[in-house]
Amino acid sequence: MPTKCSMKLLLNYLCNLFRSFNCSMATTTGLESLVDQIISVITNDGRNIVGVLKGFDQATNIILDESHERVFSTKEGVQQHVLGLYIIRGDNIGVIGELDEELDASLDFSKLRAHPLKPVVH
C-alpha cells in the first residue's frame, strides 16, 4: 500500500531524473517551461486531463499532480473526475497545453456541449 511518504519520494526521484538529462540539440522543445504550471493533456484515446506538471522525460512520460479528467458530452455539461497524482506514459500523449487560468475561469462548463475527441489513428 503506497504511503504518502513513498509517493513523495517517487515524485522527487522522477523530477530529478528529468533534470539530469542534458540537452545537446540546438533546439530542444522541452517541457521545462511548463513544470509547476497547470496543463491540459490530450491523450491518444481522446481524453482531456488537467493537472500540474511535476516532471517529464525525453520520452514525454509525464507526472501530473492534482489531476482531473474533463469529460465532454453532447447531452450534458462538462464533468470533472478527480484523479490525483498520475504518471502518463509518453506514447499515449498527443498534446500538452499550457492552461490559462483566467481564461479557464471565465468558461461556463455546465453550458459546454461537444462530442468527445476522437482517438488518434496512426
Add this chain to the structure above:
Amino acid sequence: MLFFSYFKDLVGQEVTVELKNDLAIRGTLHSVDQYLNIKLENTRVVDQDKFPHMLSVRNCFIRGSVVRYVQLPPDGVDVDLLHDAARREARGA
C-alpha cells in the same frame, strides 16, 4: 535531420498543425526538436465550436508522433531549396 533543420528555419511563422485525431491547431511556430515535437504559441483551435476542449490553452506542445500535417504559408517555403536538399539527402542515405 532534413525536416528538423527545415522546421528550425520556419520558427516564427504561422502554421496550422493537423493531428491524427482530426484536431487542427493554428499558431506561431515557437520551437521544434529532433523528434519533430512542435511547440506553438498564440494557439487557437481551427473549429472552436466543434473542439472546445482547448479553449483556455494559448501555448501548447504537440508530440511529433501525433502530427498528420503541418500546413505552411505558401510563400514561406523555398520549394527549390527544399527539393535540392531532399535530393542530396536521398543520395546520401
